Amino acid sequence: MTTATSAPTVENATIHADASSGTVLEVVDLEVKLGRGLHRTRILNNVSLTVERGETVGIIGETGSGKTTLARTILGLTPAASGRVLVDGEDVTRFGRRQWRRLRRRGVVQYVFQDPLKSLDPDLTIGDSLTEPLLLQGVSRGEARDQAERLLAKVSLDADVLDRLPGRLSGGQRQRVAVARALITNPDVVILDEPVSALDAANRVQVLTILQELKAAGIALVFVSHDLGSVAGIADRIAVLYRGEVVEVGATRDVITNPQHAYTRLLLRSAPTLRTASADRTERAALRAQLTA
Numbered sequence: 001m002t003t004a005t006s007a008p009t010v011e012n013a014t015i016h017a018d019a020s021s022g023t024v025l026e027v028v029d030l031e032v033k034l035g036r037g038l039h040r041t042r043i044l045n046n047v048s049l050t051v052e053r054g055e056t057v058g059i060i061g062e063t064g065s066g067k068t069t070l071a072r073t074i075l076g077l078t079p080a081a082s083g084r085v086l087v088d089g090e091d092v093t094r095f096g097r098r099q100w101r102r103l104r105r106r107g108v109v110q111y112v113f114q115d116p117l118k119s120l121d122p123d124l125t126i127g128d129s130l131t132e133p134l135l136l137q138g139v140s141r142g143e144a145r146d147q148a149e150r151l152l153a154k155v156s157l158d159a160d161v162l163d164r165l166p167g168r169l170s171g172g173q174r175q176r177v178a179v180a181r182a183l184i185t186n187p188d189v190v191i192l193d194e195p196v197s198a199l200d201a202a203n204r205v206q207v208l209t210i211l212q213e214l215k216a217a218g219i220a221l222v223f224v225s226h227d228l229g230s231v232a233g234i235a236d237r238i239a240v241l242y243r244g245e246v247v248e249v250g251a252t253r254d255v256i257t258n259p260q261h262a263y264t265r266l267l268l269r270s271a272p273t274l275r276t277a278s279a280d281r282t283e284r285a286a287l288r289a290q291l292t293a
Contacts, residue, residue, distance in 0.1 A: 175207055
């Protein structure tokens with residue numbers, strides 16, 4: 001669990017009650033290739049994953065494992081070579097821009113980028129960025145602003161932030177605004193791509209605490225990260241990506257206490273632990289050798 005003083009680590013991870021009440025996101029045998037012609041490289045290979053309503057699923061892997069590509073493919077930002085992505089039971093794999101715009105306006109799925117400036121128009125005030133999705137749904141301007149103020153309060157920001165530009169906010173404030181914007185349409189599932197990796201320790205704890213509260217509110221979260229410690233504190237299940245494949249998936253406590261794959265064990269040894277540094281280095285080297293054998 002997160003606390004007010006420290007970020008979650010593998011040691012204080014807890015297992016959460018099953019919040020399953022229907023599948024909101026399903027990835028089936030997904031394959032993604034990038035590049036052109038004979039130079040296409042397979043990034044994802046037969047990846048399958050489900051997310052239930054109210055569930056938090058962590059997707060863990062090092063840089064280059066394919067986790068961000070998976071998130072972008074789910075959202076239609078990167079095309080799939082084969083396989084399917086279903087959001088709320090609807091096959092969105094071949095959706096075009098207009099269809100995705102319709103789906104996002106319905107508020108079914110939302111995305112929080114690692115860099116919040118990618119989520120926020122630098123020329124729009126925070127108030128305009130937050131209220132725009134509601135105005136597109138036909139909500140009155142006054143009600144949209146009231147909802148934006150209430151949502152900012154939930155992410156521990158004052159209402160005066162509404163009149164500022166993103167460049168006038170700190171990194172931690174911008175990331176909390178990005179989370180608020182993703183929530184403004186009351187989505188079924190929010191995908192977060194490394195949402196705390198660029199933040200300092202204090203802001204990281206604050207954002208993770210907010211995510212804990214969203215989880216308690218029943219919103220499905222897909223938490224993409226290289227940091228197993230952060231994910232373990234809030235995830236119900238963890239899927240481990242290695243070289244574009246899911247090599248292990250299971251309940252959080254099972255994965256961190258009884259990892260089945262050498263790569264998962266390597267990630268665990270790389271996470272903050274109470275073990276001695278020399279013992280960790282020796283074990284990590286052995287696991288690396290096992291993976292490359």
